[in-house]
Amino acid sequence: MKREIPIALTVLCGLAIVWSFFTPSPYADAVNSELNTWALVFFSVAFLLGIGNLVRISLKQIAAGHADAVFKVVLLVVLFGYLGVGLLEIHQQRLGLFGSSEGRVVGLGGHGERALRDWIYRKSFVPLQATMFSLLAFYIASAAFRAFRARSLESTLLLAAGTIVMLGQVPLGDQLTGGLASRALAFLMVHVNGAGQTAIIIGATLGVLATGLRIVLGIERSYLSD
Amino acid sequence: MATLGDLDRRWIFLAMGLLVVGMYAAGVKADLPSSPYVDSFYRTVEELPPRSIVLLSADFDPASAAELLPMYTGVIHHLLARKLRIVNTATWPAAPPYIRQEFARIAPLYGAVYGEDWVELGFKPGDDVAMGIIAQSLQNAFPTESRDGRSYADVPLLREVGAGMQGIDLLVTMSAGYPGILEWIAQVGGRYDVPIVCGTTAVQTPDIFAFYPRQVRGFLGAATGATQYLQLVDEVTTDAGVTAIKEENQRRMQVQSWGHVLIIGLIVLGNVIYFRGKRAPR
Numbered sequence: 001m002k003r004e005i006p007i008a009l010t011v012l013c014g015l016a017i018v019w020s021f022f023t024p025s026p027y028a029d030a031v032n033s034e035l036n037t038w039a040l041v042f043f044s045v046a047f048l049l050g051i052g053n054l055v056r057i058s059l060k061q062i063a064a065g066h067a068d069a070v071f072k073v074v075l076l077v078v079l080f081g082y083l084g085v086g087l088l089e090i091h092q093q094r095l096g097l098f099g100s101s102e103g104r105v106v107g108l109g110g111h112g113e114r115a116l117r118d119w120i121y122r123k124s125f126v127p128l129q130a131t132m133f134s135l136l137a138f139y140i141a142s143a144a145f146r147a148f149r150a151r152s153l154e155s156t157l158l159l160a161a162g163t164i165v166m167l168g169q170v171p172l173g174d175q176l177t178g179g180l181a182s183r184a185l186a187f188l189m190v191h192v193n194g195a196g197q198t199a200i201i202i203g204a205t206l207g208v209l210a211t212g213l214r215i216v217l218g219i220e221r222s223y224l225s226d
Numbered sequence: 227m228a229t230l231g232d233l234d235r236r237w238i239f240l241a242m243g244l245l246v247v248g249m250y251a252a253g254v255k256a257d258l259p260s261s262p263y264v265d266s267f268y269r270t271v272e273e274l275p276p277r278s279i280v281l282l283s284a285d286f287d288p289a290s291a292a293e294l295l296p297m298y299t300g301v302i303h304h305l306l307a308r309k310l311r312i313v314n315t316a317t318w319p320a321a322p323p324y325i326r327q328e329f330a331r332i333a334p335l336y337g338a339v340y341g342e343d344w345v346e347l348g349f350k351p352g353d354d355v356a357m358g359i360i361a362q363s364l365q366n367a368f369p370t371e372s373r374d375g376r377s378y379a380d381v382p383l384l385r386e387v388g389a390g391m392q393g394i395d396l397l398v399t400m401s402a403g404y405p406g407i408l409e410w411i412a413q414v415g416g417r418y419d420v421p422i423v424c425g426t427t428a429v430q431t432p433d434i435f436a437f438y439p440r441q442v443r444g445f446l447g448a449a450t451g452a453t454q455y456l457q458l459v460d461e462v463t464t465d466a467g468v469t470a471i472k473e474e475n476q477r478r479m480q481v482q483s484w485g486h487v488l489i490i491g492l493i494v495l496g497n498v499i500y501f502r503g504k505r506a507p508r
Contacts, residue, residue, distance in 0.1 A: 021417075029362065029389075029390075032358075032362065033359070033362055033363060033366060036352075036355050036358055036359045036362070037359070037366070039352065039355045040351065040352045040355060040356065040359065043351055043352045043353075043355065044351060047351070117323075118323045118326065118327070121320075121323045122323065122327075125288060125320070126288040126291070127288075128288075129287065129288040129289045129320075130288050130289065130291065130292065132289065133289040133290070133292075134292075137242060137246070137485060138238070138239045138242050138243070140489060141238050141239070141241075141242045141485075141488060141489050141492055142235040142238045142239065144489045144492045144493045144496065145233070145235075145238055145492040145493070145495065145496040146235070146496060147496075148493045148496060148497075149496065149497060149500050150497055150500075159493065159497075162493075163490055163493065166486040166489060166490055167486065167490065169428075169448070169450050169482075169486070170450070170479060170482050170483035170486050171256045171257075171258055171479055171480065171483055172480070172483030172484065172486070172487060173483070173486070174259075182259075186261075189432065189435050190435060193432050193435055194435040194436050197432065197433060197435060197436035198436045201436055
């Protein structure tokens with residue numbers, strides 16, 4: 001029964017979703033809505049499981065004196081600190097924990113009840129994530145010099161296409177080529193890329209459909225660790 | 227040449243850093259000619275009758291804000307200047323602070339009233355499943371609005387939005403990846419009669435060409451699309467903020483131009499060294 005019940009539930013839910021997607025009826029909509037809500041509940045529980053697992057692993061490494069222990073401490077402090085600020089501000093907003101929330105401004109550059117949370121977000125998370133992403137410019141430049149070689153016909157075509165896209169995307173490209181770069185870019189994007197993308201999407205969708213059918217029909221059981 | 231081939235990559239980092247900082251300090255900016263995709267995005271918004279309701283989804287985070295935030299800001303200006311009403315959602319957890327920040331700044335410029343002309347619904351977890359629920363019943367997805375916690379039925383704007391995207395005249399998504407425009411197309415475009423337009427990152431833009439113009443009426447591709455769109459929006463709004471963002475983006479495009487030229491130069495140099503090395507007698 002450890003196998004049969006999960007498979008039966010999967011088949012039932014899968015068929016119900018497919019049925020509701022293609023059947024315009026209030027019953028189908030109700031079933032779909034209910035199953036989607038369950039999916040959201042599972043999704044939220046997965047968040048909690050993720051946090052639990054992260055805390056467990058981090059605590060283990062801290063206790064064992066791992067080389068990264070100090071980073072794990074920072075991780076836990078930030079995780080629970082930000083969570084605490086969020087919960088406190090929600091309570092402030094909903095329950096008026098510190099008196100009326102009407103027009104309350106924490107005064108750290110934000111506005112309203114979420115000022116502290118937003119301030120922390122803007123002053124730490126935004127610059128950190130933006131910095132991480134900005135580093136790509138440096139690594140791409142380095143990789144372009146070291147790895148982007150015309151070793152074969154395919155790599156030469158890729159190199160030529162990449163150069164055209166880089167030139168066509170920016171105003172200087174057209175200034176240097178008299179408008180040729182953006183026209184070449186449009187041709188590449190619409191005809192070559194568009195056709196390729198369509199083919200990939202159709203192929204991938206057929207693959208997903210086949211996999212979905214195998215799961216719904218109980219043939220594919222790898223999700224049960226079979 | 228052999229010495230150049232062993233070039234320490236820190237020299238490349240330094241060259242890129244100096245180029246970006248130098249060009250940015252120079253402050254050179256340039257007008258960009260608009261593209262048909264941006265024109266189509268703009269026209270789709272312009273063709274909506276006043277008081278239409280637009281579902282605007284902020285599906286991005288700080289990593290992609292350099293590309294998508296100017297678009298998002300431009301869209302809010304454009305919609306409110308056209309007297310269109312906005313229902314704002316997010317399927318990325320890091321997006322709501324941007325929503326709060328931008329609406330708090332822009333809405334008063336157009337005299338937009340919260341709950342009547344725009345409403346914040348906040349973040350909905352669940353990726354494409356959440357999008358399906360939003361499309362199926364906005365009220366089920368968001369029983370309360372996110373700013374004041376008022377119930378759905380107490381918000382005049384939301385009372386006009388029914389199940390199955392009823393009342394929504396346009397879906398606009400600022401999409402940084404998964405979940406984003408491709409999932410909105412699957413969950414909304416394929417099931418409901420609601421036109422979709424989007425703004426995308428450079429990485430995601432090539433994916434959209436396959437869907438234009440039937441499933442996606444128009445799109446703003448990366449910083450280039452954002453700049454082209456802001457140029458158009460700047461013509462219909464009187465706010466100096468839009469002009470400032472437009473000019474900032476035009477400057478960034480010049481910086482990006484020279485960054486691309488440097489990368490192309492490095493590719494050429496790398497290949498020259500490679501081919502000379504192949505021909506040299508061992």
